[in-house]
Amino acid sequence: MSPRQTEMKSELQPAGTILKTDFLYKVPPHQRNFSWTLEEVKQFWDDIIEAIQDDRPEYFIGTIVVQEDRETKTRIIIDGQQRLATITMLLSGIRTIYKEHGDERGDEVYKDYLGIRDRRSRVTESRLTLNVVNEPVFQKQVVEDQTDDELFLFTRDRGQSPSNTLLVSAMQYFRGAIKQKTRSDKNYETFLLELEEFIRDRVVMVLMIVRDEADAYLIFETLNDRGLELSISDLLKNYILGKAGNRLEMVRKEWEEMVFLLGTQNETQFLRHYWLSKYGVIRERELYKEIKRKFTNQMRVLELIGELREAADKYSAMSNVDHSTWKGASANLRKDLEALQLFGLSQFRPLLLAALDKMDSAQWDKLLRVIVVLSMRYSIIGTLGTGNIEKAYSDAAVDVRSGKANTAAKVFAKLKNIYPEDAKFEADFSQKAIGKPKLARYMLGEIATKLQGTAIQVVTEDEKKSTLEHIMPKTRSGEWSKAASSEEEYLEYVNRLGNLTLIEREQNKAAANAPFPKKKTDAYSKSELQITKELSQYDTWTVDIIATRQARLAKEAVKIWSLPY
Secondary structure (H helix, E strand, O other), X not given: OOOOEOOOEEEEEEHHHHHOOOOEEEOOOOXXXXXXXXXXXXXXXXXXXXXXXXOOOOEEEEEEEXXXXXXXXXEEEEEOHXXXXXXXXXXXXXXXHHHHOOOOHHHHHHHHHHEEEOOOOXXXXXXXXXXXXXXXXXXXXXXXXXXXXXXXXXXXOOOOOHHHHHHXXXXXXXXXXXXXXXXXXXXXXXXXXXXXXXXXXXXXXXEEEEOOHHHHHHHHHHHOOOOHHHHHHHHHHHHHHHHOHHHHHXXXXXXXXXXXXXXXXXXXXXXHHHHHHHOOOOOHHHHHHHHHHHOOOXXXXXXXHHXXXXXXXXXXXXXXXXXXXXXXXXXHHHHHHHHHHHHOOOOOHHHHHHHHHHOOHHHHHHHHHHHHHHHHHHHHHOOOOHHHHHHHHHHHHHHHHHOOOOOHHHHHHHHHHHOOOHHHHHHHHHOOEOOOHHHHHHHHHHXXXXXXXXXXXXXXXXXXXXXXXXXXXXXXOHHHHHHOOOHHHXXXXXXXXXXXXXXXXXXXXXXXXXXHHHHHHHOHHHOOOHHHHHHHHOOOOOHHHHHHHHXXXXXXXXXXOOOOO
């Protein structure tokens, strides 16, 4: 451990003590931006006012995690910048109102909480410095105390980043709220003093001082202070940028491009899938340490960020069938990709990442089919645990990258031990209820295609032309009460695949919640789809018939979701 750093420790401290110190607080240059919405700011204000009115002895607002350097008298904020920035803005608002009254106590608030004068250089520095995006605006609007008119003009500037707009909106709100409160008091300073003293002495936080980011991550995990995915991505970003040296701007740009490509997808999941795709299975809580251990210097970090940027593009393609990666792809590939998106699974992604890097594109169609069939058998119908399949996919991905598995057939050979056998799949399918309409439509559409014997008409795929039909209606009433012995049994069978079919919308209107004989005559017998037309062979509809029909559908499913290997 460096002598510049302190031992890891924590202590409950009031905000005044945390801010009024010889240490300067700094947010790492490229940590995430200020993100508190106006709704969150208002809630914070309301909570403070309520706590003051109730004369609460303490108001706890969470944890601040910092890495302390005693020599330079700085505390690098690893977590908690949102809370500390918001408290600073509230204190800045108090200072503003004092100044508007020509009260010198405004300068005292500044010296205590906002700025600190270095005794050697005699230069005053901000006690809190935000990241590269927020810092210029934070200093002008909060620390230097720009006027209300200047704040208003800033919010009208459409060229500003959304984060800075949030920051200035928070500052405006605090000033307005404090002014409104001071107008209700005969002496303006009464409320200002009460508010300042409450923040100084009773707004409390746990200040955690850690040796490095790895310690911070363990704390995040223990406290669940914020989501795991945010902790890993933030820590890794700061580590990479810290190692970038003279290539900082290039690295920052590539990280931003990576985030842009991922869009709304989970950054930590992507980072973990990248690792699983190249190096094998790893637990989330070990990911940051392992990446940090493997990529130790500038050259290796430049290699890493380049790989992450490229991988992010391929990763985003997995959730976008119109991505350029799939240009010229077959209809079958696009259909299977859409199916995987519908399934909502992610364990296969490390394998597909490896395949997009290493396998011939001619094999992609076949590999996607392997993944779809395995997903249907193992996860959708089998609902088996994720641990085994995740390891199997990761091991297969590593083999793809090494060249040991360069075809879909060889990949399947690696995955065969997690491939449910026909008998198991058929038995599970025979009992399956599907509560998600789109998933049920997909499964019935595949079976309908098989039963039709020819190319299925678009009516099964176009939701505007066809719909999902519950043969036994969702609600048990009238004649349908006889379909099951009890309400519990009825509900157990209503979403069974044996009770579902696809039907043209026009025919569906005729069916509605009518008794089965009327549905059969007015709708099912007139359908162009074999899967629905054949319902006419039944005289009645009960849970026993549902089970019989589903067993037949299960035999077709075994043939559809199978592989020729």
